[in-house]
Amino acid sequence: MLLAVEPPDWMADTRALGAALRAGGYRARPVAQAIGIIAWNGRQMDSRWWERTNCAEGIFGDQVELLLRGGRLSPERARAALPEVAWRSSVLDVAPEGVSLDGTIVPLEADLVWTDTPRRAFQGNDGLFLPDSTTLAVRRCLPSEPVGRHLDLGSGGGAVAARAARSAGETVALDINPRAALGCHRTAALSGLTNVRAYTGAGAEACALGTFDRVSFVLPLLVPWSGLGAAPVHTVAADGGLLREILEILPTLLARGGLAILYTQAWAGGHHPGGGLRTTLDRAFGARSWRGAYWWDYEGPSPVGTLRAGILAVRADGPRAWVEAPLDAPDVGVDDWWPGLARLLGEA
Numbered sequence: 001m002l003l004a005v006e007p008p009d010w011m012a013d014t015r016a017l018g019a020a021l022r023a024g025g026y027r028a029r030p031v032a033q034a035i036g037i038i039a040w041n042g043r044q045m046d047s048r049w050w051e052r053t054n055c056a057e058g059i060f061g062d063q064v065e066l067l068l069r070g071g072r073l074s075p076e077r078a079r080a081a082l083p084e085v086a087w088r089s090s091v092l093d094v095a096p097e098g099v100s101l102d103g104t105i106v107p108l109e110a111d112l113v114w115t116d117t118p119r120r121a122f123q124g125n126d127g128l129f130l131p132d133s134t135t136l137a138v139r140r141c142l143p144s145e146p147v148g149r150h151l152d153l154g155s156g157g158g159a160v161a162a163r164a165a166r167s168a169g170e171t172v173a174l175d176i177n178p179r180a181a182l183g184c185h186r187t188a189a190l191s192g193l194t195n196v197r198a199y200t201g202a203g204a205e206a207c208a209l210g211t212f213d214r215v216s217f218v219l220p221l222l223v224p225w226s227g228l229g230a231a232p233v234h235t236v237a238a239d240g241g242l243l244r245e246i247l248e249i250l251p252t253l254l255a256r257g258g259l260a261i262l263y264t265q266a267w268a269g270g271h272h273p274g275g276g277l278r279t280t281l282d283r284a285f286g287a288r289s290w291r292g293a294y295w296w297d298y299e300g301p302s303p304v305g306t307l308r309a310g311i312l313a314v315r316a317d318g319p320r321a322w323v324e325a326p327l328d329a330p331d332v333g334v335d336d337w338w339p340g341l342a343r344l345l346g347e348a
Contacts, residue, residue, distance in 0.1 A: 002201035002208055005181035011189045013089040018112050018190030020083035021105070027065055028107040030056075034064045040108060041331045042133030042297075050104070050118045050130075058311055067105040070117045072098040091186070103183075105190065106131055108139065108159060109335060110166070114186035115157035126155045128183050134218050134309075136265040137297065139163040140329070140337040141261050141311050147213035152252060153203050153246060157183030158196065160216050165193045168214065174199045174206055203246055211255040219243050219264040247277070248284045254316040261341075266296060266308035277312060278322050289320045293344035297327040321346060 019170040029039055034056035037044045054071075056064050060080035065071035073081065078092075078099035086092060093100045103120075106113045108131060114120065116128040138160050148169045152161040155173035163182055173184040173196055181198035188196040199209070203217075219242065242265055250260050252337040266277060281292060296310030310327055323344045329337040 002199060002205040005185070005198045005200055007185040007189070007198075008090075010088070010090050010184075010217065011185055013085050014091065014186055014189040016085040016088045017083060017091070018192060020085060021063070021067075021112060022192070024062065024063075024083070026067065026105075026107060026112070028109055030060070031064060031068060031107050034061065035068070039332060040136070042136050043331060045130075045132045047134060048118075058153055066099070066101055070100070070104060070119070072100040074098055075087070083296075103128075103186070104130065106159075108136070109163070110191065111159070111162040111187065112190035113157055113162060114190060115159070115161045115184050116183075123181060126177050128177070129220075131159045133297075135159045136220055137311055137327075137337070138216055138261055138263050139343050140335055141295075141313070142214070142341075143167065143259070143338045144336070149210070149212045149255075150214045150216070151206060151209065151212040153206060153215065153217040154219070155184055155198070156180055156218075158185075158187035158198075160190045160218065161196055162187050162193060162217060164214065165191075165196050169195065171196045172199065172209055172212070173197070174201055174203070174209070176200070176202050183213065203242065204249060207249055207252045211258070212253055213255050213258050215250065215253050215258070215260040215262075216261040217246055217260070217264075219262065221247075226341050239269050244280055247280045250281070250314060251288055251290075251316065252284050256317055258316045260312075260314040260316075262312045263310070264312050264315075266294065266310070281314060285316075289317055291318060291321040291345060293322075293341065294324045295327045295341055295344060296324070299326075311341065314344055315347070319346070 010246050034039050035052040044342055050069050054061055062073055062077050066073050093102045104115050104117050115130050121127040121130050142163055144167050146167050150164040150168035150171045152164055152173045155161050155175045158173055161171050178200050181200050184198040211315040288341050292314045294312050296308040298309040329340050
């Protein structure tokens with residue numbers, strides 16, 4: 001059942017915490033460099049970055065240890081490292097053995113993304129996935145031109161929804177995991193955003209939320225930290241059902257001229273690399289015209305056979321067209337991939 005989840009009253013303290021952390025320098029590049037990474041990029045985020053040595057010292061080093069690496073600090077060090085509002089924000093776990101965070105705060109560009117600790121993220125069916133290369137790919141492909149409404153399906157902790165909210169009047173985050181709504185609210189608050197609304201429900205229920213100028217979705221695919229060639233296929237991705245369901249409701253979700261950007265595999269409803277996506281979209285849109293581009297960044301073996309994985313962009317209405325091409329955007333130093341994707345769609 002579709003359920004709107006309002007942010008708790010105490011979220012104002014989380015907003016103040018985010019503002020204080022950003023003002024104090026807890027941002028993407030210095031945090032990445034603290035663990036020996038030049039900058040966050042796809043390859044680095046598919047590694048076990050939380051296990052890397054913390055090279056930063058002093059207060060900032062303690063922030064990285066506590067907020068990013070999941071470490072525990074003595075109350076004295078935690079008091080020195082964190083702004084006072086942190087102790088009112090409901091994000092700290094204070095125990096006799098020390099202070100820890102009940103999640104992870106990952107800085108991505110201007111955003112502070114709340115998600116589970118690595119231990120919690122990979123346990124059970126209700127963990128919030130840590131941002132990885134698929135998350136960054138969708139974030140980078142979102143246009144910066146303003147729109148009215150954006151829908152982020154399978155929102156998790158809100159890493160994509162936060163980026164989308166910076167160019168949308170209203171961003172709706174939907175996830176079947178009840179824990180995701182609080183994660184989205186925390187990410188929005190930490191990032192200084194006020195235009196994110198969170199819902200709990202299945203993807204098919206999104207149609208009850210109206211139409212949208214943009215839709216985003218990251219399909220659970222492979223567990224990249226094990227290596228793409230050897231990793232188990234996520235159960236949701238393996239049967240193709242969720243992907244097919246999302247593609248089939250896109251015509252209902254997209255307003256006239258609307259744009260959908262998804263990270264997914266190159267089949268729908270079965271293991272058929274190449275033509276599966278286009279065939280499913282043709283059937284879903286029927287007489288309504290659409291054009292699409294599949295910008296793939298991985299092609300190779302998996303436990304279920306050869307696959308392609310990458311960005312699928314679908315523009316509703318306008319001349320019908322379909323293009324497939326390898327993704328050639330630089331992974332480091334460029335956060336805006338939309339111009340390249342727009343060219344494939346014939347919009348640049």
